[in-house]
Amino acid sequence: MTTVAAAGTDPLPGRGESRWRRFVVRLFRTKPLGAAGAVVFVIFLLSGIFAGVLAPYGINETDLAHRLEPPSTQFLLGTDHLGRDLFSRVLMGARLSMIVGFCAAALATVVSIVIGVLSGYLGGWFDMLTQRLVDAWMTFPDLVLLIVVVSVVGPGIIQIVIILGLLYGIAGSRIVRGAVTSVREHVYTHAAQSIGAGTFHILRRHILPNVMPVVIVLFTTRVGAVILSEAALSFLGLGVPPPAPTWGGMLSGDGRTYLYLGPWLALAPGVCLTVVVYSANVFGDALRDLLDPRMRGT
Amino acid sequence: MTEPLLRIENLDVTFRGGFGNRPKVRAVTSLSLEVAPGETLAIVGESGSGKSVSALSILRLIPDPGQIENGRILFEGQDLLALDDAGIRSVRGNRIAMIFQEPMSSLNPVLTIGRQVAEPLRLHRGLSRREALEQAVEHLESVAIPDAAKRLGDYPHQFSGGMRQRVMIAMALACHPRLLIADEPTTALDVTVQAQILELLKERTREADSALILITHDLGVVARYADRVAVMYGGRIVESGPAAALYADPRHPYTQGLLRSVPRLEGECGGRLDSIEGQPPDLAALPAGCAFAPRCPYTHDRCLAAPPSLEAAAGSRAWACYGYEGESAP
Numbered sequence: 137m138t139t140v141a142a143a144g145t146d147p148l149p150g151r152g153e154s155r156w157r158r159f160v161v162r163l164f165r166t167k168p169l170g171a172a173g174a175v176v177f178v179i180f181l182l183s184g185i186f187a188g189v190l191a192p193y194g195i196n197e198t199d200l201a202h203r204l205e206p207p208s209t210q211f212l213l214g215t216d217h218l219g220r221d222l223f224s225r226v227l228m229g230a231r232l233s234m235i236v237g238f239c240a241a242a243l244a245t246v247v248s249i250v251i252g253v254l255s256g257y258l259g260g261w262f263d264m265l266t267q268r269l270v271d272a273w274m275t276f277p278d279l280v281l282l283i284v285v286v287s288v289v290g291p292g293i294i295q296i297v298i299i300l301g302l303l304y305g306i307a308g309s310r311i312v313r314g315a316v317t318s319v320r321e322h323v324y325t326h327a328a329q330s331i332g333a334g335t336f337h338i339l340r341r342h343i344l345p346n347v348m349p350v351v352i353v354l355f356t357t358r359v360g361a362v363i364l365s366e367a368a369l370s371f372l373g374l375g376v377p378p379p380a381p382t383w384g385g386m387l388s389g390d391g392r393t394y395l396y397l398g399p400w401l402a403l404a405p406g407v408c409l410t411v412v413v414y415s416a417n418v419f420g421d422a423l424r425d426l427l428d429p430r431m432r433g434t
Numbered sequence: 435m436t437e438p439l440l441r442i443e444n445l446d447v448t449f450r451g452g453f454g455n456r457p458k459v460r461a462v463t464s465l466s467l468e469v470a471p472g473e474t475l476a477i478v479g480e481s482g483s484g485k486s487v488s489a490l491s492i493l494r495l496i497p498d499p500g501q502i503e504n505g506r507i508l509f510e511g512q513d514l515l516a517l518d519d520a521g522i523r524s525v526r527g528n529r530i531a532m533i534f535q536e537p538m539s540s541l542n543p544v545l546t547i548g549r550q551v552a553e554p555l556r557l558h559r560g561l562s563r564r565e566a567l568e569q570a571v572e573h574l575e576s577v578a579i580p581d582a583a584k585r586l587g588d589y590p591h592q593f594s595g596g597m598r599q600r601v602m603i604a605m606a607l608a609c610h611p612r613l614l615i616a617d618e619p620t621t622a623l624d625v626t627v628q629a630q631i632l633e634l635l636k637e638r639t640r641e642a643d644s645a646l647i648l649i650t651h652d653l654g655v656v657a658r659y660a661d662r663v664a665v666m667y668g669g670r671i672v673e674s675g676p677a678a679a680l681y682a683d684p685r686h687p688y689t690q691g692l693l694r695s696v697p698r699l700e701g702e703c704g705g706r707l708d709s710i711e712g713q714p715p716d717l718a719a720l721p722a723g724c725a726f727a728p729r730c731p732y733t734h735d736r737c738l739a740a741p742p743s744l745e746a747a748a749g750s751r752a753w754a755c756y757g758y759e760g761e762s763a764p
Contacts, residue, residue, distance in 0.1 A: 326495065327532075341542075429544055
């Protein structure tokens with residue numbers, strides 16, 4: 137096409153590697169806080185993945201000569217009541233907490249999208265039925281559901297991920313549905329119908345991209361919420377079973393028991409938890425702003 | 435006369451009253467009209483007269499509680515109401531296209547202009563991304579978007595209202611539809627831009643040899659751009675005919691009232707404009723007789739008993755008024 141060649145631009149804007157690079161550059165330039173959040177999040181992710189290499193001691197390696205020692209050069213974050221190195225355990229805890237947080241939040245988001253988009257867009261009796269089921273599900277207190285299910289299927293990472301994913305996913309579908317019902321009424325949805333687009337096409341190309349800001353925020357807040365829920369479950373002895381070191385378990389188990397003798401036991405996993413949740417949130421906010429073309433400078 | 439491109443026969447559209455015993459809303463009642471190939475038909479009426487619903491029902495896009503109760507919509511001899519979902523989708527945007535009232539919100543804010551103009555081409559012509567985008571450039575150029583190739587990657591918020599309506603026109607005409615329905619395409623635009631957009635619409639449809647249904651409440655627009663006019667009131671067509679004849683000699687009292695209420699350049703200055711007394715009818719409780727009777731200066735007993743039907747007259751004109759059926763003109 138001469139016109140395209142003459143203008144000298146790629147008629148397929150924003151494709152390939154350069155798009156990713158441009159995106160990262162824009163993230164750092166316009167949203168420094170969000171970029172910092174992303175960096176911190178990635179650091180935690182990597183340290184979780186490479187915990188086996190980075191950890192100076194084994195997670196269950198006890199040293200009764202060094203019990204409840206405060207942080208020192210030998211034990212960077214101190215030791216617990218069995219003489220286990222806290223730094224190693226926190227690193228390994230990053231792995232478990234990140235797995236649980238990431239997977240369960242991802243599952244929750246997918247469940248929310250599927251239920252919320254279908255229910256919100258199709259409307260009618262389908263919406264009515266789905267939403268009453270969601271209502272019924274939400275009337276159960278979370279904790280009661282969790283306790284019942286864990287007592288039946290037993291504790292373990294996969295169970296925790298699935299239960300938390302469903303729990304938050306079904307509740308979150310309300311939020312997605314709300315966003316979809318407002319997008320559905322926009323003229324561009326009718327315009328898409330008027331050019332002959334099918335339902336699936338409209339959902340994928342027109343509805344989903346417009347509810348993405350909500351979905352991104354939903355996901356990032358869920359990462360934090362899920363990690364905290366896992367901590368609550370561990371507190372009740374229903375989380376990932378010990379001696380596996382999850383942050384929640386460390387915080388609510390030994391951390392609480394030895395709060396006076398060794399405050400670092402609670403401090404280290406607590407600070408990690410806070411930092412990860414916060415960095416996920418600021419990164420999510422930045423992502424939402426950057427991905428929305430309306431909020432871009434021209 | 436040639437075979438019409440579109441023929442609507444006795445169309446009834448109602449909206450369910452919802453819970454309880456609320457009456458049905460009769461948005462359109464026994465509507466019949468024809469559009470010839472290449473013709474521009476204006477459908478005129480005030481808010482709630484059923485003009486938009488008529489247009490939406492052609493593409494079967496009436497929003498939820500609404501339903502088509504009766505009638506046939508024949509497009510190139512094919513009954514659109516009898517098509518299955520895939521069948522009607524292959525007509526939408528391909529053989530019949532539509533332009534909506536609000537250019538500000540009829541483009542998807544998170545998709546680039548290029549992708550949106552390419553969308554009907556990809557849906558109906560099965561073109562690849564690149565081919566569709568290349569054609570999109572041509573279509574954008576044909577509606578006078580400057581630097582079209584460079585603007586493919588731009589988003590709707592980077593365009594002005596008039597430009598967006600141009601994009602909508604490019605999108606609607608992308609597949610060379612035989613019929614274009616424009617639902618108040620210029621209502622949300624500045625007056626100067628309105629004229630440009632209408633000129634463009636007229637010119638582009640003439641080049642593509644498409645028929646155009648122009649829905650509007652602006653009689654000035656009608657006079658200038660339409661070949662034929664259908665005036666709607668209370669869900670029915672009350673008068674139709676060639677634009678010039680209808681302007682020169684309106685026959686239905688409602689049309690007469692409408693034309694009298696338009697400000698004119700000639701004549702005395704400072705006088706009050708005429709208006710039609712009363713309120714438009716409640717579509718959920720239409721009177722037994724003529725819907726215009728409560729506001730009509732010529733009402734007699736017969737008007738209140740049963741609604742007059744649209745009677746054809748010489749010069750392909752038609753109107754629905756008892757006053758004109760017999761000898762006694764009001």
